[in-house]
Amino acid sequence: MSCTKNHIDTILVVDDNEQNLELIQAYLEDLDCRTLAATDGEEAIDIVKEQMPDLILLDVMMPKMSGYEVCKRLKAKPETTDIPVIMVTALSELGDIERAVECGTDDFLSKPVNKLELLTRVKTMLKLKSVTDKLQKTLAYLEALQIQAPQ
Numbered sequence: 001m002s003c004t005k006n007h008i009d010t011i012l013v014v015d016d017n018e019q020n021l022e023l024i025q026a027y028l029e030d031l032d033c034r035t036l037a038a039t040d041g042e043e044a045i046d047i048v049k050e051q052m053p054d055l056i057l058l059d060v061m062m063p064k065m066s067g068y069e070v071c072k073r074l075k076a077k078p079e080t081t082d083i084p085v086i087m088v089t090a091l092s093e094l095g096d097i098e099r100a101v102e103c104g105t106d107d108f109l110s111k112p113v114n115k116l117e118l119l120t121r122v123k124t125m126l127k128l129k130s131v132t133d134k135l136q137k138t139l140a141y142l143e144a145l146q147i148q149a150p151q
Helices: 018-028 041-051 067-076 094-103 115-148
Strands: 010-014 034-038 055-059 085-089 107-110
Touching: 010 018, 010 041, 018 034, 018 115, 034 041, 041 055, 041 067, 055 067, 055 115, 067 085, 067 094, 085 094, 085 115, 107 115
Parallel strands: 010 034, 010 055, 055 085, 085 107
Antiparallel strands: none
């Protein structure tokens, strides 16, 4: 079963800890999705430019560039602003959560990651992304019709 109809979703998993990366990817094998992996924020940004994933699972604390900074940069660009980001973090302080929200994250998962919670949130975000994409296509189509219609 595919995550969403007629399209194999791509999920980018970003974590500097190899074991966390492998664990999350193993959990995601239950979904018919393609996974990509990045071990730091800079690599994640490069992959997003090339692959345009449907969802990003993003660790917060990483070398070179934090998850906060990655999220902030992605949400600031029109071409990547609609990619859902789920921050995966061991941080649980209110200030950390507020900072993530300010950077534009769409959801959170706490470490250690629970498989059922991960899969449920991933499915929900992918459905939301699919609906958002369809809406944008429909609006673009309607706009094109309006332009063509005689006044």
